[in-house]
Amino acid sequence: xxxxxxxxxxxxxxxxxxxxxxxxxxxxxxxxxxxxxxxxxxxxxxxxxxxxxxxxxxxxxxxxxxxxxxxxxxxxxxxxxxxxxxxxxxxxxxxxxxxxxxxxxxxxxxxxxxxxxxxxxxxxxxxxxxxxxxxxxxxxxxxxxxxxxxxxxxxxxxxxxxxxxxxxxxxxxxxxxxxxxxxxxxxxxxxxxxxxxxxxxxxxxxxxxxxxxxxxxxxxxxxxxxxxxxxxxxxxxxxxxxxxxxxxxxxxxxxxxxxxxxxxxxxxxxxxxxxxxxxxxxx
Amino acid sequence: xxxxxxxxxxxxxxxxxxxxxxxxxxxxxxxxxxxxxxxxxxxxxxxxxxxxxxxxxxxxxxxxxxxxxxxxxxxxxxxxxxxxxxxxxxxxxxxxxxxxxxxxxxxxxxxxxxxxxxxxxxxxxxxxxxxxxxxxxxxxxxxxxxxxxxxxxxxxxxxxxxxxxxxxxxxxxxxxxxxxxxxxxxxxxxxxxxxxxxxxxxxxxxxxxxxxxxxxxxxxxxxxxxxxxxxxxxxxxxxxxxxxxxxxxxxxxxxxxxxxxxxxxxxxxxxxxxxxxxxxxxx
Numbered sequence: 137x138x139x140x141x142x143x144x145x146x147x148x149x150x151x152x153x154x155x156x157x158x159x160x161x162x163x164x165x166x167x168x169x170x171x172x173x174x175x176x177x178x179x180x181x182x183x184x185x186x187x188x189x190x191x192x193x194x195x196x197x198x199x200x201x202x203x204x205x206x207x208x209x210x211x212x213x214x215x216x217x218x219x220x221x222x223x224x225x226x227x228x229x230x231x232x233x234x235x236x237x238x239x240x241x242x243x244x245x246x247x248x249x250x251x252x253x254x255x256x257x258x259x260x261x262x263x264x265x266x267x268x269x270x271x272x273x274x275x276x277x278x279x280x281x282x283x284x285x286x287x288x289x290x291x292x293x294x295x296x297x298x299x300x301x302x303x304x305x306x307x308x309x310x311x312x313x314x315x316x317x318x319x320x321x322x323x324x325x326x327x328x329x330x331x332x333x334x335x336x337x338x339x340x341x342x343x344x345x346x347x348x349x350x351x352x353x354x355x356x357x358x359x360x361x362x363x364x365x366x367x368x369x370x371x372x373x374x375x376x377x378x379x380x381x382x383x384x385x386x387x388x389x390x391x392x393x394x395x396x397x398x399x400x401x402x403x404x405x406x407x408x409x410x411x412x413x414x415x416x417x418x419x
Numbered sequence: 420x421x422x423x424x425x426x427x428x429x430x431x432x433x434x435x436x437x438x439x440x441x442x443x444x445x446x447x448x449x450x451x452x453x454x455x456x457x458x459x460x461x462x463x464x465x466x467x468x469x470x471x472x473x474x475x476x477x478x479x480x481x482x483x484x485x486x487x488x489x490x491x492x493x494x495x496x497x498x499x500x501x502x503x504x505x506x507x508x509x510x511x512x513x514x515x516x517x518x519x520x521x522x523x524x525x526x527x528x529x530x531x532x533x534x535x536x537x538x539x540x541x542x543x544x545x546x547x548x549x550x551x552x553x554x555x556x557x558x559x560x561x562x563x564x565x566x567x568x569x570x571x572x573x574x575x576x577x578x579x580x581x582x583x584x585x586x587x588x589x590x591x592x593x594x595x596x597x598x599x600x601x602x603x604x605x606x607x608x609x610x611x612x613x614x615x616x617x618x619x620x621x622x623x624x625x626x627x628x629x630x631x632x633x634x635x636x637x638x639x640x641x642x643x644x645x646x647x648x649x650x651x652x653x654x655x656x657x658x659x660x661x662x663x664x665x666x667x668x669x670x671x672x673x674x675x676x677x678x679x680x681x682x683x684x685x686x687x688x689x690x691x692x693x694x695x696x697x698x699x700x701x702x
Contacts, residue, residue, distance in 0.1 A: 238580055249564065249621045250578040277697060281532065288577070295533040297521055299701045338532045414560060414697035418582045 151347025165285030179235030225389025230270030434630025448568030462518030508672025513553030
């Protein structure tokens with residue numbers, strides 16, 4: 137038994153996605169794209185006789201984290217901190233699962249490769265029903281594109297060269313589990329169209345545009361989200377805009393994100409971070 | 420035509436490798452493992468009527484860079500800066516190729532995905548005969564493991580969780596082209612054994628150990644390199660050592676690298692950097 141180890145996992149806002157179910161959780165997942173954020177989740181894991189999970193100082197139950205520890209055959213004290221809103225589309229549950237996997241493997245001197253640990257966290261998140269694509273995107277960093285669903289060895293990833301400021305405003309949460317376990321045919325069809333359009337022009341601006349269209353086509357945008365997006369002025373679907381820029385909705389949360397200064401230029405007081413270039417890692 | 424764009428590519432020291440030739444350069448490459456370094460190559464690309472490449476202020480010819488620009492159908496002024504020694508096993512040629520690809524695509528408003536740009540740079544480097552695996556590792560960051568050779572879509576990558584200080588001392592250069600175009604059967608057999616042993620225990624310490632053994636088995640370590648490695652005290656093949664640590668040789672250069680403070684503890688005055696967690700990207 138060793139001392140605690142700490143991992144950092146970037147937050148992740150998915151802009152659009154399609155659902156791909158499979159009885160093997162390593163092959164289940166989503167296609168789509170999203171932004172890794174410099175605002176993320178820090179997870180310290182210390183081996184302990186009984187598992188206990190604290191998030192921002194409160195003891196919580198997080199099924200994906202419990203499943204990760206079971207997969208790694210250990211019990212531990214898990215102490216996580218994040219400035220991100222929980223349940224609002226920032227991949228906090230995926231971050232907790234992946235950060236726990238990375239830190240637990242280091243803290244228990246049972247080394248695994250990154251792909252193995254990402255697989256453990258991805259499967260835990262899929263089986264808990266709390267996410268489909270955050271973990272693999274958080275393991276990669278940047279503006280990650282999920283070309284094929286699933287954990288490493290099954291899923292395939294690409295990315296779009298991207299750097300710079302991200303703004304976000306969160307006005308409420310949406311239940312990921314209810315959406316991804318329900319009828320997702322129309323949503324997935326919209327997600328597949330969005331992916332095709334993004335790969336036609338792989339730029340950050342196109343990513344925001346197709347994400348905004350996806351939220352509309354999939355019927356996921358609430359009135360409050362639509363109102364914020366309209367204020368940012370992105371409804372024209374322009375790419376490469378300057379003043380104001382464009383905004384879209386984070387999947388799945390009542391959250392609007394924008395590249396550059398889109399939200400602050402529209403008079404909002406957003407949280408501000410950067411696109412995080414690296415994937416999750418030990419601190 | 421737009422203004423210049425700038426990319427940063429981490430340096431990369433390969434610890435061991437096996438050679439995999441293929442008539443399709445996207446399928447050619449190496450298996451092996453190496454460290455991405457926070458000391459790297461910064462490349463600014465500005466579209467221009469005639470291509471000109473400057474490295475640290477000197478105009479140079481770099482076939483891999485010229486091939487990248489041809490693939491992207493553009494001519495440009497390429498201004499690169501690096502603190503790394505050239506031709507000493509730090510992936511400077513791969514960094515120039517990959518940095519040029521990323522920055523040129525951004526500067527010419529002809530967007531490509533990261534996988535596409537990595538493929539362009541990898542193929543240029545293979546065809547120029549100056550490298551086999553640096554580009555894909557530099558695109559990933561961290562302690563990258565090349566499980567299968569080739570560009571994205573063909574090669575597969577993993578990584579070993581790793582962070583922290585890297586020291587290096589370079590005493591000379593080795594001609595990459597001569598080694599990788601010669602008889603590589605014994606070298607590749609040693610590289611395959613090293614990869615198997617690393618995956619048995621995927622830790623940074625094991626990486627250094629199997630790399631040191633590889634240099635010995637492949638007959639690549641010069642007397643000067645062997646002398647430095649012996650001074651660091653890694654000849655016992657221990658893992659997880661504390662004082663001094665262990666060292667190995669960078670492929671392909673007359674360069675010794677160590678994790679932690681191995682070289683400085685042995686009385687050398689090494690260059691010092693960190694494992695770079697992120698892959699290459701726009702600045």
